[in-house]
Amino acid sequence: MNSRLPLYQQxxxxxxxxxxxxxxxxxxxxxxxRELSETYGINRMTVRRALNIxxxxxxxxxxxxxxxxxxxxxxxxxxxxxxxxxxxxxxQGIEPSSRVVYSGIRKAGYKFHRIFDISEDSPVFxxxxxxxxxxDPISLEDTYVPADLVxxxxxxxxxxxxxxDVMRQHGIFLKNGTEKLEIVRVTNPExxxxxxxxxxxxxxxxxxxxxxxxRVVEFTSSYTKGERFRYSTVME
Amino acid sequence: xxxxxxxxxxxxxxKLEEYIMVNNLKPGDKLxxxxxxxxxxxxNRLTLRDAIEKLANENKVCKAQGSGTFIAPPKLxxxxxxxxxxxxxxxxxxxxxRSKKISMRIMEANKKLSQHLDVNLGTPIFELxxxxxxxxxxxxxxxxxxxxxxxxxxxxFDFEHNSLYGTLEKEYGIQLVKQTxxxxxxxxxxxxxxxxxxxxxSCAFYITGTALDKEGTPIEYSTAVIRADRYAIKTRLTEEEx
Numbered sequence: 001m002n003s004r005l006p007l008y009q010q011x012x013x014x015x016x017x018x019x020x021x022x023x024x025x026x027x028x029x030x031x032x033x034r035e036l037s038e039t040y041g042i043n044r045m046t047v048r049r050a051l052n053i054x055x056x057x058x059x060x061x062x063x064x065x066x067x068x069x070x071x072x073x074x075x076x077x078x079x080x081x082x083x084x085x086x087x088x089x090x091x092q093g094i095e096p097s098s099r100v101v102y103s104g105i106r107k108a109g110y111k112f113h114r115i116f117d118i119s120e121d122s123p124v125f126x127x128x129x130x131x132x133x134x135x136d137p138i139s140l141e142d143t144y145v146p147a148d149l150v151x152x153x154x155x156x157x158x159x160x161x162x163x164x165d166v167m168r169q170h171g172i173f174l175k176n177g178t179e180k181l182e183i184v185r186v187t188n189p190e191x192x193x194x195x196x197x198x199x200x201x202x203x204x205x206x207x208x209x210x211x212x213x214x215r216v217v218e219f220t221s222s223y224t225k226g227e228r229f230r231y232s233t234v235m236e
Numbered sequence: 237x238x239x240x241x242x243x244x245x246x247x248x249x250x251k252l253e254e255y256i257m258v259n260n261l262k263p264g265d266k267l268x269x270x271x272x273x274x275x276x277x278x279x280n281r282l283t284l285r286d287a288i289e290k291l292a293n294e295n296k297v298c299k300a301q302g303s304g305t306f307i308a309p310p311k312l313x314x315x316x317x318x319x320x321x322x323x324x325x326x327x328x329x330x331x332x333x334r335s336k337k338i339s340m341r342i343m344e345a346n347k348k349l350s351q352h353l354d355v356n357l358g359t360p361i362f363e364l365x366x367x368x369x370x371x372x373x374x375x376x377x378x379x380x381x382x383x384x385x386x387x388x389x390x391x392x393f394d395f396e397h398n399s400l401y402g403t404l405e406k407e408y409g410i411q412l413v414k415q416t417x418x419x420x421x422x423x424x425x426x427x428x429x430x431x432x433x434x435x436x437x438s439c440a441f442y443i444t445g446t447a448l449d450k451e452g453t454p455i456e457y458s459t460a461v462i463r464a465d466r467y468a469i470k471t472r473l474t475e476e477e478x
Binding site for chain 2: 006009017020021053056057058101102109110111114128142176177178179180181182183184185186187188189199201202203204207209226229230231232233234235236
């Protein structure tokens with residue numbers, strides 16, 4: 001261990017190692033701050049600081065009145081493929097569900113006139129959904145589709161149907177797209193919907209999909225909990 | 237619509253984005269006052285404040301105490317699809333790159349390094365820690381780990397001005413062709429904040445990567461802490477199935 005690292009970082013590294021190697025497995029309580037402070041002979045503020053780092057990284061979770069526990073393993077997503085959220089979670093053995101926060105038709109306005117290359121008065125369908133995995137909020141997705149692409153798009157129940165499936169039924173096949181990944185602090189209403197304190201860090205993704213004719217057919221802005229999620233990619 | 241979710245702040249956020257684009261506001265330009273915009277759009281000033289707060293939390297504007305809200309400098313956007321050296325990638329985008337060395341040493345492989353680099357515990361590993369500047373912005377702290385056996389005496393080179401991958405290729409005949417990366421988030425520690433010129437606890441990307449040569453041998457394990465206020469990753473998506 002690098003002795004020049006500050007103590008809180010050394011302790012964080014040590015505990016991270018124990019969690020990653022499952023020496024302390026998921027669901028198990030960590031020794032209390034006092035015990036850790038005695039074990040390593042460092043003060044409690046330093047212990048707390050180390051624990052906070054691991055909470056931010058999503059390895060630990062603090063439960064009021066109960067202590068600090070090892071969190072669920074991260075959900076890993078490949079950054080470079082278009083796939084529905086539901087299928088992606090299922091592949092990892094997590095039961096997906098959604099809650100529609102809002103859905104309806106609005107005017108494109110300036111923003112979507114630019115994104116979809118349609119007039120500002122054109123109708124755009126908005127589907128604002130909270131995505132859950134095993135019942136826990138994971139991601140909040142605000143999706144926009146030019147309403148003319150799918151007649152009666154409003155009438156579908158998106159608790160039941162996948163948006164991509166509905167689009168495919170209408171002959172719209174997503175061919176490629178771009179995705180921009182940022183890290184932000186969430187504010188309300190997103191924080192509240194994700195069950196996070198305002199100011200918590202989260203991933204922000206902006207996603208534009210094109211069909212085989214090169215038309216922009218979907219725009220999604222989503223916020224994903226960083227404590228449960230990470231992205232993996234292979235570059236060649 | 238859910239009764240308890242107030243989406244008006246998101247409408248105002250979109251209005252602000254539009255205002256910035258239509259009025260062609262550039263980084264450093266001042267956003268009109270809350271009072272002015274609230275009157276212009278006839279909206280609640282507190283809700284508008286929340287929308288501006290959201291822009292600030294997403295690093296689209298910066299608030300300067302007492303003097304107002306300004307358009308933030310743009311993020312440096314990295315294309316995640318192509319694997320080329322850090323320097324070559326940014327230079328291709330017209331950015332200048334340089335590095336400042338924090339430390340360089342030989343260490344023994346710990347368990348984590350031994351797993352990622354497929355070596356035994358205790359194997360001598362060359363470790364290089366640098367602050368990477370892109371267009372003179374201290375953007376990231378990168379730590380590279382390479383088994384010393386691949387590159388004896390690597391520490392004789394100057395990695396403030398030379399590319400690590402370039403040196404591996406030129407001096408040791410090692411060509412890295414592929415990298416697997418995992419992107420997660422973290423907050424910046426006090427020490428890191430000093431190097432990067434940002435406050436402790438600022439948001440950051442935490443990216444770990446393993447770079448492989450043509451034979452698929454892991455050559456380098458790297459970790460990077462990258463300022464989230466100035467960085468985004470862009471990925472080109474491909475059709476997965478169908």
